[in-house]
Amino acid sequence: xxxxxxxxxxxxxxxxxxxxxxxxxxxxxxxxxxxxxxxxxxxxxxxxxxxxxxxxxxxxxxxxxxxxxxxxxxxxxxxxxxxxxxxxxxxxxxxxxxxxxxxxxxxxxxxxxxxxxxxxxxxxxxxxxxxxxxxxxxxxxxxxxxxxxxxxxxxxxxxxxxxxxxxxxxxxxxxxxxxxxxxxxxxxxxxxxxxxxxxxxxxxxxxxxxxxxxxxxxxxxxxxxxxxxxxxxxxxxxxxxxxxxxxxxxxxxxxxxxxxxxxxxxxxxxxxxxxxxxxxxxxxxxxxxxxxxxxxxxxxxxxxxxxxxxxxxxxxxxxxxxxxxxxx
Amino acid sequence: xxxxxxxxxxxxxxxxxxxxxxxxxxxxxxxxxxxxxxxxxxxxxxxxxxxxxxxxxxxxxxxxxxxxxxxxxxxxxxxxxxxxxxxxxxxxxxxxxxxxxxxxxxxxxxxxxxxxxxxxxxxxxxxxxxxxxxxxxxxxxxxxxxxxxxxxxxxxxxxxxxxxxxxxxxxxxxxxxxxxxxxxxxxxxxxxxxxxxxxxxxxxxxxxxxxxxxxxxxxxxxxxxxxxxxxxxxxxxxxxxxxxxxxxxxxxxxxxxxxxxxxxxxxxxxxxxxxxxxxxxxxxxxxxxxxxxxxxxxxxxxxxxxxxxxxxxxxxxxxxxxxxxxxx
Numbered sequence: 001x002x003x004x005x006x007x008x009x010x011x012x013x014x015x016x017x018x019x020x021x022x023x024x025x026x027x028x029x030x031x032x033x034x035x036x037x038x039x040x041x042x043x044x045x046x047x048x049x050x051x052x053x054x055x056x057x058x059x060x061x062x063x064x065x066x067x068x069x070x071x072x073x074x075x076x077x078x079x080x081x082x083x084x085x086x087x088x089x090x091x092x093x094x095x096x097x098x099x100x101x102x103x104x105x106x107x108x109x110x111x112x113x114x115x116x117x118x119x120x121x122x123x124x125x126x127x128x129x130x131x132x133x134x135x136x137x138x139x140x141x142x143x144x145x146x147x148x149x150x151x152x153x154x155x156x157x158x159x160x161x162x163x164x165x166x167x168x169x170x171x172x173x174x175x176x177x178x179x180x181x182x183x184x185x186x187x188x189x190x191x192x193x194x195x196x197x198x199x200x201x202x203x204x205x206x207x208x209x210x211x212x213x214x215x216x217x218x219x220x221x222x223x224x225x226x227x228x229x230x231x232x233x234x235x236x237x238x239x240x241x242x243x244x245x246x247x248x249x250x251x252x253x254x255x256x257x258x259x260x261x262x263x264x265x266x267x268x269x270x271x272x273x274x275x276x277x278x279x280x281x282x283x284x285x286x287x288x289x290x291x292x293x294x295x296x297x298x299x300x301x302x303x304x305x306x307x308x309x310x311x312x313x314x315x316x317x318x319x320x321x322x323x324x325x326x327x328x
Numbered sequence: 329x330x331x332x333x334x335x336x337x338x339x340x341x342x343x344x345x346x347x348x349x350x351x352x353x354x355x356x357x358x359x360x361x362x363x364x365x366x367x368x369x370x371x372x373x374x375x376x377x378x379x380x381x382x383x384x385x386x387x388x389x390x391x392x393x394x395x396x397x398x399x400x401x402x403x404x405x406x407x408x409x410x411x412x413x414x415x416x417x418x419x420x421x422x423x424x425x426x427x428x429x430x431x432x433x434x435x436x437x438x439x440x441x442x443x444x445x446x447x448x449x450x451x452x453x454x455x456x457x458x459x460x461x462x463x464x465x466x467x468x469x470x471x472x473x474x475x476x477x478x479x480x481x482x483x484x485x486x487x488x489x490x491x492x493x494x495x496x497x498x499x500x501x502x503x504x505x506x507x508x509x510x511x512x513x514x515x516x517x518x519x520x521x522x523x524x525x526x527x528x529x530x531x532x533x534x535x536x537x538x539x540x541x542x543x544x545x546x547x548x549x550x551x552x553x554x555x556x557x558x559x560x561x562x563x564x565x566x567x568x569x570x571x572x573x574x575x576x577x578x579x580x581x582x583x584x585x586x587x588x589x590x591x592x593x594x595x596x597x598x599x600x601x602x603x604x605x606x607x608x609x610x611x612x613x614x615x616x617x618x619x620x621x622x623x624x625x626x627x628x629x630x631x632x633x634x635x636x637x638x639x640x641x642x643x644x645x646x647x648x649x650x651x652x653x654x655x656x
Contacts, residue, residue: 037639045634132638263632270631270638271624275610277642282603296599303598304591306373310460310598311365314605 007035011042014141019111022141026116029133040133043140050144051253052135052269054164056189059151061172062196065236067149068106071113073246074145080112082143084134086127086150114143129276132163132269163269165262166252168245170194171210173202191229192248198235207233227255335363339370342469347439350469354444357461368461371468378472379581380463380597382492384517387479389500390524393564395477396434399441401574402473408440410471412459414478442471457604460491460597473577491597493590494580496573498522499538501530519557520576526563535561555583 013021028036057063067083074081107113118131131148138146148164169190174197195207210231230248234241256262282296299313308316341349356364385391395411402409435441446459459476466474476492497518502525523535538559558576562569584590610624627641636644 037637041637041640044637048632048634129638136637267628267632270628270641271610273638274624274627274631274641274645275607277639278610278645279603279607281642281646282599282606296602299602300595300598303602304376304595306376309365309369309372309464310457310601311605312369313598313602314609317602317606318609 007038007042010035011039014039014043014137015046017111017142019114022114022137025137026134029137030118030130036133040136040140044136047136047139048266050135050139050146051166051249052164053145053147053249054167055147055149055170056151056167057170057172057194061170062236063149063151063170066170066194066196066234067147069234069236069239069242070147070245071107073242075110075112077246079145080143081114082135082138082141082146083113083115084131084138084146084148085115085117086131086148114138114141128163129273129280132273132276163272165256165265165269166191166249168192168194168249170196171206172196173200173206191227191252192245193229193231194245195231195233196236198233198241199237203233203235207231227252227261335366335370338363339367342367342371342465343374345439345470347442350442350465353465354462357465358446358458364461368464368468372464375464375467376594378463378467378474379494379577380492381473381475381577382495383475383477383498384479384495385498385500385522389498390564391477391479391498394498394522394524394562395475397562397564397567397570398475398573399435401570403438403440405574407473408471409442410463410466410469410474411441411443412462412466412474412476413443413445414455414459414476442466442469456491457601457608460601460604491600493584493593493597494519494577496520496522496577498524499534500524501528501534519555519580520573521557521559522573523559523561524564526561526569527565531561531563535559555580555589 010021010025014025025036025039027033029040030036055063055067067085071081071083107115116134118127118134135146135148167189169192171193173195193210195203195210197203198207230251232241232245232248234245256265296317299308299316302308303310303313338349338353342353353364353367355361357368358364383391383395395413399409399411435443444462446455446462463474463476495517497520499521501523521538523531523538525531526535558579560569560573560576562573584593624645627636627644630636631638631641
């Protein structure tokens with residue numbers, strides 16, 4: 001089989017819902033294999049319709065359990081759901097995603113569920129772009145929604161969650177010092193605030209504190225079309241709150257569509273993804289010095305000679321970009 | 329005072345070693361205040377001579393104590409030392425850098441020591457560029473060495489530490505499961521491996537394991553000029569090992585200079601810093617849509633219309649850069 005027909009075949013099989021083809025594509029993407037890129041070029045026109053949901057929060061907040069309940073709820077609605085679980089193991093401390101493995105076993109036989117773990121230590125700075133590329137592959141394969149689950153300890157992970165259309169910020173009672181530890185920046189990330197372990201007495205207090213904090217005007221959107229960030233209390237033990245959560249997620253999606261926020265958010269996501277790719281390419285540039293990107297190389301030398309600051313070098317790069325731009 | 333004379337005055341005072349002027353400059357840099365940029369443009373020709381030392385490792389490894397011993401040793405050598413302490417508090421969990429505050433009190437009256445804490449939650453994705461800009465300011469003010477201390481839990485923090493000329497990877501016995509948790513990637517980061525709490529019996533074993541691991545060929549540099557990564561055991565309680573550590577750091581600096589690795593490393597650092605700045609600018613670009621960067625805007629629209637992938641958009645941006653580049 002020629003390379004071209006191999007690519008065509010793989011992309012057709014992914015579009016047709018072939019799980020093994022999809023798994024192969026995901027591996028190609030994660031390995032930065034050219035096949036992955038080429039197949040994604042074929043598949044990309046088939047993306048853009050899935051609801052990307054980011055889930056973040058401190059470790060031990062019950063995110064895995066919550067995601068499991070969400071999988072169940074989406075399956076009951078007849079929707080195919082993909083989960084990208086960012087394994088929080090750092091390059092220095094190691095660690096394993098036990099929760100993922102348990103979940104994977106539970107949903108293993110269901111063709112409407114696909115769970116992919118990505119170890120953050122393996123991808124390093126390329127984690128975000130790889131996670132986004134994997135999300136595009138799931139999108140092309142017809143999964144909707146696609147959940148990107150991260151642990152909110154590194155900036156990278158928080159950044160990934162904020163690349164979703166709807167982001168859930170998950171907080172359990174008794175982790176940290178309560179609501180005082182929830183910084184304003186984190187609240188701005190969350191489109192829906194989820195208080196897990198709602199059967200505990202402290203959960204009521206945490207939910208109330210979060211509702212009060214929300215009143216301080218930390219809602220997203222423009223002045224005219226504010227989103228009123230809901231606070232949802234869930235209990236996996238009592239199977240409570242999941243319906244409310246599903247309604248809140250659906251309501252946020254409708255709000256995005258109706259107010260035009262969706263277009264803004266999608267463009268922000270694309271811009272960020274391009275920026276990640278440009279950064280990658282620039283970082284890789286130094287490793288093959290005398291190639292096409294002589295412009296970058298000369299700027300590096302000027303900074304090394306202390307003629308210009310790195311900021312001015314970046315501005316010069318971007319100015320060249322704008323000036324070279326031909327009219328549409 | 330006019331803006332221009334204000335900038336001239338601030339930069340002269342920083343060069344003259346005025347601590348209050350330096351503190352003001354650091355605040356301007358951290359706030360992305362234009363004054364900070366303009367002053368740095370004046371000061372940048374005075375940078376490039378300081379030894380940037382990165383220190384990273386898991387929490388609880390005794391990094392703060394180690395840095396304190398290093399400050400003492402450098403002061404005894406008559407050198408001025410600056411410490412940039414990245415506060416590991418995440419946006420979601422909060423937290424305070426108690427160790428920093430204790431250190432700051434101890435060295436408060438010494439004009440040859442400057443400790444600056446940067447909260448990672450405050451800077452978000454801009455943490456790395458801000459830390460590097462702060463390092464340039466310390467460099468211009470005559471501090472040498474400059475230590476960038478981070479906790480190795482987020483990719484960002486690890487990335488910052490690897491932007492130094494010499495990076496110490498700090499590991500304490502009994503944290504995690506010993507040497508098994510030290511991944512190859514982390515070993516590659518460390519130019520010097522430090523085993524703290526060397527008075528504990530398990531420290532001997534950890535140091536031996538690290539030396540064995542090193543034999544697997546995880547040294548930096550080209551084939552001809554390999555750096556033989558030392559493993560140093562320190563004990564703050566017994567005041568042992570700091571001299572060896574200082575010698576190892578000095579030896580690494582000499583090795584960088586003598587083999588030409590320094591030039592490569594400095595260029596990699598500059599390239600990375602420019603890439604961070606470009607990424608920042610691209611990310612900010614979406615917030616002011618119809619301005620000069622129409623080229624980027626049109627690429628975003630083409631991706632939104634699913635005509636091209638984000639990767640192809642990034643490549644197009646970079647191709648325009650190279651083609652627009654005039655010969656030297």
